[in-house]
Structure formats: C-alpha cells, structure tokens
Amino acid sequence: MHYSNELSSIYLDVKIRMLFFRYLLVLSITILLLPGCAGIDKDKPADSSAKKLYEQAHAAIAATEFQTAVKNLQSLEASYPFSPYAKQAQLDIAYAYYKFDELDKADSAANRFIRLHPRSAHLDYVYYLKGLVNFTRGAGLLDTWFPRKPYKHDPTVMENAYNDFATLVSRYPNSLYAGDAYQRMIYLRNQMAEKEISIAEFYLKRGAWLASAERAKAVIMRYSASIWVKRALEIMQISYKKLGLNKLAADTQRVIDSNNFSHYSSALITPKKPDKLPPSTL
Numbered sequence: 001m002h003y004s005n006e007l008s009s010i011y012l013d014v015k016i017r018m019l020f021f022r023y024l025l026v027l028s029i030t031i032l033l034l035p036g037c038a039g040i041d042k043d044k045p046a047d048s049s050a051k052k053l054y055e056q057a058h059a060a061i062a063a064t065e066f067q068t069a070v071k072n073l074q075s076l077e078a079s080y081p082f083s084p085y086a087k088q089a090q091l092d093i094a095y096a097y098y099k100f101d102e103l104d105k106a107d108s109a110a111n112r113f114i115r116l117h118p119r120s121a122h123l124d125y126v127y128y129l130k131g132l133v134n135f136t137r138g139a140g141l142l143d144t145w146f147p148r149k150p151y152k153h154d155p156t157v158m159e160n161a162y163n164d165f166a167t168l169v170s171r172y173p174n175s176l177y178a179g180d181a182y183q184r185m186i187y188l189r190n191q192m193a194e195k196e197i198s199i200a201e202f203y204l205k206r207g208a209w210l211a212s213a214e215r216a217k218a219v220i221m222r223y224s225a226s227i228w229v230k231r232a233l234e235i236m237q238i239s240y241k242k243l244g245l246n247k248l249a250a251d252t253q254r255v256i257d258s259n260n261f262s263h264y265s266s267a268l269i270t271p272k273k274p275d276k277l278p279p280s281t282l
Helices: 002-043 050-062 066-079 084-099 103-116 123-137 155-171 178-205 209-222 229-242 246-257
Strands: none
Touching: 050 066, 050 084, 066 084, 084 103, 084 123, 103 123, 123 155, 123 178, 155 178, 178 209, 178 229, 209 229, 229 246
C-alpha cells in the first residue's frame, strides 16, 4: 500500500512538471513572437489610416487618376472594414470604375453596395450610377471618330439603362438625380422605338408587308409616347393597304389624321458623362 502511494506521488509530480514545462514553452514562444508583431506595426506607414487613405483617394479622383483612386479605396476597405470610411469607399469605387470606363466593375460595385446597404439613404444615386453605366455601354472606342446612332447599339443595354433610371424615378421621385434620369428615359425610349422602326422600314422596302406591320405595331404598343408613333402608323397603313386589308388601312389613316403628334419631343441630355460625385455617407 505504501509502495502504491509512493508511485502515485511520483506520477503526480511528473505530471505537474510536464504541465509547468509546457506552460514555459508556450510562454517562451509568445515572448519570441511579440517583437515580430511589434515590428509589423512599427513598419506600417503613419499615413495608412482610414482617413488618410480616403483623402489620398479623393485627391486621385480630383486629378482624374481613377485607377490610383480605386487602389487606395480598396486598400482602405480591406484594412479598415469597420471604419465609417469603408462604406464611403464602396460607393466611391463604383464611381471611379465608371469614370475609368471599367463598366462591368462599376456595375458590380454598385450592385454590391445595394446588397450591403439595402436601406441606405443614397440608393437613388446608386441606381442613377447604374443607369449611367448601362447608358455608356453602347458606345465603342471608334464612336469618338465615327459616331453611330445610339439605336444601332445593343438594344439590351438600352433597356437595362432605361430600367435602372425607371427604378430611380419610381422609387425616389424627389431625388436630386430624378430629373436627369427622366430625360434619359425619354431619350432611350425614342432610341428603342427608332430601332424597331428601322427594322420595320427594312421589311417595308423588301415587300414583307406583314412583318413591317407587326414591327410598326410593336412601336405603338411598347413606345406609345415616342416621337416615332406617327411613322409607325404610316408604316402600318402602307402595309395594310399592300396586304389588301383596306378597312384596317382606312382606320389607321383616320388615327393619323385625327391626332397631333407635335407634343412628342426629344429629350435634352448631356453628351458627355455627368460628373456628379457620390454623396457623402460619413
């Protein structure tokens, strides 16, 4: 019995020594690592604060150095994700990408802001920016020297821009950006209608009367307030007459004669990218 107690005492003593050794080992490793961590903090430049990065980014935007601005804004968000400047950086990144013609990235940044801040007071601006991004997409590099008519661009792009502006106008009718967005909607509606008219004219010239009538009818149905309504009715009247549908042709002519189309007007929009800086979230 005495022998058993002695063994237990020895075992307990060894166990205590091992735990003490393990504690010393962990403590030693921790002490060794502390200078390294201190070195990292020490090596950090003094101007890497969130505010400093934000100021550097805005200086770059003011100097139209948008690539540099994006780099600083991304660094700000990554280094200080919980800073109030991080939210502002997310908004500014979308704008900088837009100005730098990185349109896919601008759209992605805008969508990300909407996901992260669905109740932000500045969503009107984000939808406005999304509309401008899609509004700009149709133009190619050669358009600077050999301008194309916008209706010859991808119609999907025009529809996306129209929908973005429509979201802004319907949800935020009193927004600072609603007026310009509405003018762009009118412009886009006329362009999309002209796209359909150009196809209807193509069919008309080739004697595809039914196809030309259907395309013209689509303009009446989808773009009833566009400046192309009268021409759509004229194409329908010609097509019906060629098809021998005299009653429809006569009815269409009466609609043309009884309406004044002068109130349909083109929208006045800025030919270049609007330079509206993002609002402050700070």
